[in-house]
Amino acid sequence: MKPYIEFKAQRDLGQIITDTFNFIxxxxxxxxxxxxxxxxxxxxxxxxxxxxxxxxxxxxxxxxxxxxxxxxxxxxxxxxxxxxxxxxxxxxxxxxxxxxxxxxxxxxxxxxxxxxxxxxxxxxxxxSFWNFVGLGVLVGIVLGFGFALCVIPGVYMLVPLSLSFSLMVFKSQSVTDAFSNSFSFIKNEWWISFLTIVVVAIIVGVIGSIFSVPAAIYSLLKMGIFSGESDPAAQITMFQDPVYIILNVLSYALKYFLNFISIIAGVFIYFNINEKKNFSGTFDRIDSLGKTE
Known part of the structure; x- marks a missing residue:
């Protein structure tokens, strides 16, 4: 039997990353x-x-x-x-x-x-399809303006807005409520959430770069870089090489599924903050103990 992972619990950065991979x-x-x-x-x-x-x-x-x-x-x-x-x-x-x-x-x-x-x-x-589309567009526009202004506003807003989707799903909030409440929800928890997001992004980035290695090596071999006989014509025809295309598409496919590491880690961040503020998991466990007795 698979072990159950309790989401409604407080976690530090290491526990969030560990339980993300445990859940996967x-x-x-x-x-x-x-x-x-x-x-x-x-x-x-x-x-x-x-x-x-x-x-x-x-x-x-x-x-x-x-x-x-x-x-x-x-x-x-x-x-x-x-x-x-x-x-x-x-x-x-x-x-x-x-x-x-x-x-x-x-x-x-x-x-x-x-x-x-x-x-x-x-x-x-x-x-919920159009709700996700609407919230995604709203988040994208706001972050775009934030990064265009001076980068720092975009970085600040990235943390709460990344959790707005969890608010919409787990608290059944509307698009506008999830968007606006995300800023108050992250209050006093911004730095640890930001650090967790950065660490997860680094992990995903490193793994994603590994997936790009086969296509990069093949392109270098095709152009004769390793043999010291570089062929400029090979650079032009590279994009029409079936092997190169397949390796790149496969790389993008693997990177697509890597996104779920960030999504799941984001859910753990949400429940960590929610537990600190509302103790919902603690109350649930107390209630379940009362029922068993």
């Missing part, structure tokens, strides 16, 4: 299995568009090299912009659905003592 290890198959059930069609289209994008970049490079970019011989630019549009749309949908599925999975996990009601999770994801 314990729930790996059902967690990612449900996410794939929800987002797989959009992921397939997104990765297909990504592969075609790499190919069109190579085709575009050939046209620039041959000075035939505006000759009208091929609709390369149209194909490229269309691919980028499809990539953006499917990417947004895939991320929104994955984010909401992860949060509602954990919500069901917490409410049912480790047993997840998958049909309920799917219904919640379906019903």
């Amino acid at each position: 290890r314990n729930e790996f198959k059902p967690f990612f299995g449900l996410i794939l059930q929800v987002v797989l069609p959009y992921l397939l289209v997104m990765f297909a568009a990504l592969a075609f994008y790499f190919y069109t970049v190579g085709d575009l490079s050939n046209l620039i090299t041959n000075d035939t970019l505006f000759s009208g011989e091929t609709p390369t630019l149209i194909a490229m912009f269309s691919t980028v549009l499809i990539l953006i749309i499917t990417g947004v949908i895939a991320y929104v659905l994955a984010h909401s599925t992860a949060l509602y999975y954990i919500k069901s996990y917490v409410e049912n003592g480790g047993v997840v009601n998958t049909s309920q999770v799917k219904d919640d994801v379906k019903n």
